[in-house]
Amino acid sequence: MExxxxxxxxxxxxxxxxxxxxYNLFGESGDLPDVVHCETIASRxxxxxxxxxxxxxxxxxxxxxxxxxxxxATLDGRVVTLRPMQIVNVPVGHVHGFRFVPDTQxxxxxIAAEILDEALLAAEGLRGALSRSAxxxxxxxxxxxxxxxxxxxxxRDFGRAHVLRALSAAMIGLVARALTSESGGxxxxxxxxxxxxxxxxxxxxxERWSVADYAxxxxxxxxxxxxxxxxxxxxxxxxxxxxxxxREARRNLVYTNLPVSTIAYTLGFEDPAYxxxxxxxxxxxxxxxxxxxLHGDES
Numbered sequence: 001m002e003x004x005x006x007x008x009x010x011x012x013x014x015x016x017x018x019x020x021x022x023y024n025l026f027g028e029s030g031d032l033p034d035v036v037h038c039e040t041i042a043s044r045x046x047x048x049x050x051x052x053x054x055x056x057x058x059x060x061x062x063x064x065x066x067x068x069x070x071x072x073a074t075l076d077g078r079v080v081t082l083r084p085m086q087i088v089n090v091p092v093g094h095v096h097g098f099r100f101v102p103d104t105q106x107x108x109x110x111i112a113a114e115i116l117d118e119a120l121l122a123a124e125g126l127r128g129a130l131s132r133s134a135x136x137x138x139x140x141x142x143x144x145x146x147x148x149x150x151x152x153x154x155x156r157d158f159g160r161a162h163v164l165r166a167l168s169a170a171m172i173g174l175v176a177r178a179l180t181s182e183s184g185g186x187x188x189x190x191x192x193x194x195x196x197x198x199x200x201x202x203x204x205x206x207e208r209w210s211v212a213d214y215a216x217x218x219x220x221x222x223x224x225x226x227x228x229x230x231x232x233x234x235x236x237x238x239x240x241x242x243x244x245x246x247r248e249a250r251r252n253l254v255y256t257n258l259p260v261s262t263i264a265y266t267l268g269f270e271d272p273a274y275x276x277x278x279x280x281x282x283x284x285x286x287x288x289x290x291x292x293x294l295h296g297d298e299s
Contacts (some may be wrong), residue, residue: 069104
């Protein structure tokens with residue numbers, strides 16, 4: 001219940017126009033309409049005079065590749081200079097903003113949290129590497145895959161969704177490698193305690209464990225567990241628990257034809273109406289409306 005209270009709190013904050021805006025794609029309130037999204041830096045930045053004010057994405061991970069030009073990035077309060085052939089890693093939920101030099105060229109890859117869940121295995125340690133916002137040097141491999149993703153996203157060829165998922169999985173692996181390589185392989189990989197929490201979360205999220213349950217399984221206090229999750233992701237343990245449940249709900253809405261009530265029961269909710277309220281508070285749209293949007297149904 002603690003996690004549900006938190007998401008309702010954030011929902012109320014949005015209603016009163018918080019200083020840090022929460023978007024899906026910058027300036028948009030609708031859910032990510034595709035497997036992944038890839039666009040040029042210019043396509044959105046030029047509409048905002050090359051400045052994207054600080055904001056965060058509740059359920060999206062972004063990777064930017066600067067090819068020409070540059071500017072500044074604000075990443076969780078730090079201002080970092082952007083130069084050609086650099087990549088910017090922006091994890092889910094991290095506050096960020098950009099001020100680009102006019103005519104900057106490059107790409108922005110946006111990956112839904114559900115895709116990361118499918119691609120990242122806790123034992124491999126990639127999630128820890130990807131959980132910090134950073135600017136590091138790009139590589140020819142990263143540039144080549146980014147161009148492939150952009151071309152595939154723009155096309156509508158057979159097998160497009162599968163290819164985009166595969167290319168995105170390769171991209172996040174290469175980005176994680178670049179992040180760890182530049183830091184000497186240390187510091188970016190989160191502690192074994194956080195990786196154990198991630199593994200437990202995958203095993204028990206459908207059982208609706210509380211923060212206290214996870215803390216007990218890890219032999220730490222809830223306060224210490226929250227300290228670990230904040231250091232790793234910038235978020236509380238309770239919010240990570242809730243977000244994992246919401247991602248499971250979204251996955252069921254996207255990839256199955258199960259009724260919303262059945263999805264609610266599967267996720268451990270005794271009242272489907274309460275599930276719908278929690279989901280709407282977390283995402284800004286009801287489960288039925290989200291599913292309708294996926295099928296292009298205006299009703």
